[in-house]
Amino acid sequence: MTIQRICDPMLPELSRVFSAPINEVAQVVSMFAITYGLMQLVFGPVGDRWGKYKVVMLATLACSVGSFLSAFSGSLNFLIMARIGTAVSTAAIIPLSMAWVGDQVHYERRQETLARVGLGTMLGITAGQLFGGLLTDTLGWRWAFAMVAILFGGVSFMLWRHWRHIEAPSEPFESEHGFVGQLVQVARDPWARALLSVALIEGGLVFGVLAITASHLHHTHTISLTLAGGTTALFGFGGMLYMATAKYTIRRFGEVSLARYGGSLLSVCFGVVAFTPWWPLAIPACFLAGFGFAMFHNTMQAKATQMVPSARGTSVTLFAGALFLGQSLGVLVLAKLMTYTDSAHVIGIDAVGVAGLAWHFGQKLKHRNASQADHA
Numbered sequence: 368m369t370i371q372r373i374c375d376p377m378l379p380e381l382s383r384v385f386s387a388p389i390n391e392v393a394q395v396v397s398m399f400a401i402t403y404g405l406m407q408l409v410f411g412p413v414g415d416r417w418g419k420y421k422v423v424m425l426a427t428l429a430c431s432v433g434s435f436l437s438a439f440s441g442s443l444n445f446l447i448m449a450r451i452g453t454a455v456s457t458a459a460i461i462p463l464s465m466a467w468v469g470d471q472v473h474y475e476r477r478q479e480t481l482a483r484v485g486l487g488t489m490l491g492i493t494a495g496q497l498f499g500g501l502l503t504d505t506l507g508w509r510w511a512f513a514m515v516a517i518l519f520g521g522v523s524f525m526l527w528r529h530w531r532h533i534e535a536p537s538e539p540f541e542s543e544h545g546f547v548g549q550l551v552q553v554a555r556d557p558w559a560r561a562l563l564s565v566a567l568i569e570g571g572l573v574f575g576v577l578a579i580t581a582s583h584l585h586h587t588h589t590i591s592l593t594l595a596g597g598t599t600a601l602f603g604f605g606g607m608l609y610m611a612t613a614k615y616t617i618r619r620f621g622e623v624s625l626a627r628y629g630g631s632l633l634s635v636c637f638g639v640v641a642f643t644p645w646w647p648l649a650i651p652a653c654f655l656a657g658f659g660f661a662m663f664h665n666t667m668q669a670k671a672t673q674m675v676p677s678a679r680g681t682s683v684t685l686f687a688g689a690l691f692l693g694q695s696l697g698v699l700v701l702a703k704l705m706t707y708t709d710s711a712h713v714i715g716i717d718a719v720g721v722a723g724l725a726w727h728f729g730q731k732l733k734h735r736n737a738s739q740a741d742h743a
Contacts, residue, residue: 370430370457370515371399371691374450376581376596377503377511384508385443389582390702394447396578397702399454400570400695406458407688408550411466411681419463419470419680424530428523429456434516438509462687466680469672478622478669482613482661504593552675553682558735559674565728566667566686567693572720573660574690575697576637577602580653583710588646598649605657613665622666623733629662630725634718641714663725666732 374381374395382392414422433453440446465481472480502511553559577599584595609616620628636656640649671686672679704713 370434370453370519371403372577373511373515374399375578376585376592376599377508378578378582379585379592380503380508381443381446385446387443390706392443393578393698393702395443395450397695397698398447399450399457400574400691400698402451402454403458404688404690404692404695406455407462407684410459410463411678411684412550413680414459414463414466414684415678415680419467420526420530422459423463423467424523424526426456426459427519427526429453430460431516431519431523433457434512434519438512438516440509458684458687458691462684463680465668465672465687466683469676469679469683474669474673477672478617478665479614481668481672482610482617482665501593501596503596504591550681550685552678553685556675559682559685561731562667562670562674563685563689565724565731566671566689567696568720568724569664569667570690570693570695571697571700572693572717572724573633573664573697574694575701576714576717578694578698579701579705579710579713580640583640583714584646584649587709587711590646598646598653601650601653602657602660605654605659606661607657608654609658609661609665616662617665620662622669622736623729625662625666626732627725627729629659629664629666630728631722632656632659633663634659634722634725637714637718637721641711641718663728667728670732 378389378392378396381387381395382389385392410422410426430453433449433456436449437446437453440449464484468480468484469477502508502514580602581592581595581599584590584598585592590598617625633656636652636659639652640656643649643652667686671683674682674686701713701717704716
């Protein structure tokens with residue numbers, strides 16, 4: 368997630384450096400997400416067939432190369448192409464890691480385990496927002512990409528060293544269906560279609576706003592990119608708090624309440640970020656927004672790993688693809704809306720949508736659980 372979010376706080380600087388409007392520069396975010404989403408159609412079946420851990424290991428190495436190319440970009444078009452290339456490999460990492468957990472952990476403990484794994488995702492969101500703004504303000508935006516390239520290279524090396532200790536040389540092929548057959552198998556499942564639809568909308572509403580939050584704080588309250596990016600980075604810390612307390616929170620609330628209350632908390636916090644006249648209120652708002660998002664999204668992740676167990680890699684990567692395709696659409700739509708109204712009203716409208724999605728998904732989940740109980 369670091370490589371995904373690192374461009375958010377640097378959009379104003381990229382706009383200045385390349386003498387391009389903000390909606391054009393936003394392609395470094397939106398095109399990344401579109402590519403990420405489309406590549407899920409490839410990596411799901413590939414991970415199922417050739418081994419999820421091995422594919423993730425090679426993908427991290429490719430991400431290092433893509434990040435170095437981004438650092439040496441001489442034009443906006445080259446940077447966009449480098450980001451697209453990086454997205455091709457990045458697409459494999461999170462969903463195949465989740466699918467690997469689904470293979471190894473029983474469902475009763477899976478949501479808690481995914482929450483622990485999610486610490487890395489939330490730390491990535493935090494690092495991307497924080498260092499994207501900090502390094503842009505100090506050393507320059509190129510150094511932000513160079514730092515990520517070095518990190519990816521180191522992670523790839525560590526994965527390679529531990530490969531034989533973590534996984535057998537090859538994983539069993541999970542499904543008798545072919546490449547296209549696995550995609551069709553997921554698409555035919557009604558619950559899978561419903562969950563993928565929610566993921567698509569969630570990506571647009573939540574990550575679309577995250578992409579413009581730092582810019583909103585920077586322009587509305589005239590604070591530095593470092594401060595704006597650092598404030599937005601608290602979203603990740605809020606998510607990390609949930610991950611740390613997930614064992615107790617999951618048992619206390621249950622899946623339906625986690626979805627409803629988590630999304631509602633996220634909605635309220637987005638509203639505060641949008642309309643607060645005093646920017647320091649955005650600090651607790653961003654933190655609590657991350658906690659609420661993690662409540663909602665962790666529930667969705669657990670359900671995604673169980674959508675179609677016979678094609679888990681494919682179903683989880685389709686889930687991730689829907690999420691980040693939604694993000695790309697969200698960035699484009701919100702950027703377009705900002706040409707008609709200010710960012711505060713755009714974020715406020717988005718907050719209403721988040722609340723509606725949370726209660727809709729909670730209701731669908733309640734009916735799903737009741738139906739499974741009746742058939743048990």
